[in-house]
Amino acid sequence: MRQPTVRTTKIFTFDAAHFLPGHEGKCAQMHGHTYRLEVTVERKDGGVATGGPEDGMVIDFGRLSALIKDRVVDKLDHKVLNDCFPFRPTSENMARHIFIELSAILANEDVNVVRVVLWETPTSYVEVTA
Ligand SMILES: Nc1nc2c(c(=O)[nH]1)N=C([C@H](O)[C@H](O)COP(=O)(O)OP(=O)(O)OP(=O)(O)O)CN2
Ligand SMILES: [Zn+2]
Numbered sequence: 001m002r003q004p005t006v007r008t009t010k011i012f013t014f015d016a017a018h019f020l021p022g023h024e025g026k027c028a029q030m031h032g033h034t035y036r037l038e039v040t041v042e043r044k045d046g047g048v049a050t051g052g053p054e055d056g057m058v059i060d061f062g063r064l065s066a067l068i069k070d071r072v073v074d075k076l077d078h079k080v081l082n083d084c085f086p087f088r089p090t091s092e093n094m095a096r097h098i099f100i101e102l103s104a105i106l107a108n109e110d111v112n113v114v115r116v117v118l119w120e121t122p123t124s125y126v127e128v129t130a
Helices: 061-076 091-108
Strands: 007-018 031-043 111-121 124-129
Touching (some): 007 111, 031 061
Antiparallel strands (some): 007 031, 111 124
């Protein structure tokens, strides 16, 4: 039987302001969101670690959390997103950027980023997959 793939997800929130230059509606004005970021990873072999401190885990939730929080979330929390990126801070652009950035950060680990979901409002989200 083909082995199932095991995936591990951590979820974060951060508060930030932005505006969308050229937007034809209200989003051209500065406004804020509580963003929700979901990051899903899997090991290169699709399974879990065997032996060592992460035995039975794709990656320790706490270690994954610390990496993402330090390198991504804390840099965006309570910031003006237009100052953080060289592109228009739409959810699509930010989610794709975060996916690429996290892929580089986790390159030294045994895991690949397979999914990033960025919720901009309770009714609007963007999904980026491998
Ligand atoms: N495809 C995208 N469309 C819009 C983006 C975006 O990043 N990608 N961003 C915005 C604005 O920033 C806005 O804050 C979010 O828009 P919207 O979901 O329309 O927000 P509402 O709270 O007004 O949504 P309702 O559920 O209709 O109340 C605009 N578009
Ligand atoms: Zn917005």
